[in-house]
Amino acid sequence: xxxxxxxxxxxxxxxxxxxxxxxxxxxxxxxxxxxxxxxxxxxxxxxxxxxxxxxxxxxxxxxxxxxxxxxxxxxxxxxxxxxxxxxxxxxxxxxxxxxxxxxxxxx
Numbered sequence: 001x002x003x004x005x006x007x008x009x010x011x012x013x014x015x016x017x018x019x020x021x022x023x024x025x026x027x028x029x030x031x032x033x034x035x036x037x038x039x040x041x042x043x044x045x046x047x048x049x050x051x052x053x054x055x056x057x058x059x060x061x062x063x064x065x066x067x068x069x070x071x072x073x074x075x076x077x078x079x080x081x082x083x084x085x086x087x088x089x090x091x092x093x094x095x096x097x098x099x100x101x102x103x104x105x106x107x
Contacts, residue, residue, distance in 0.1 A: 059102035063091055
């Protein structure tokens, strides 16, 4: 066990260090001791900043993304729901061999 004098010295050092971090005396003293990293909370711990990886696009979505500019060019004043309705109708008319092209894309 540590001697009593060493324990009291450690306790007084600990008390002084807490008074430095308490920000009760002045804000300037506290801001000079603490860096900005201590003031901003960590949102999540992850190796990626953008979050978990996204799932690859399916064939239908690739078809929609390819056809949307053509449909909006041909019908400039059409609503977005009508655009999707027209593209879905085109998708239904495709044969399985034509759909296979969109399913086999590698992102």
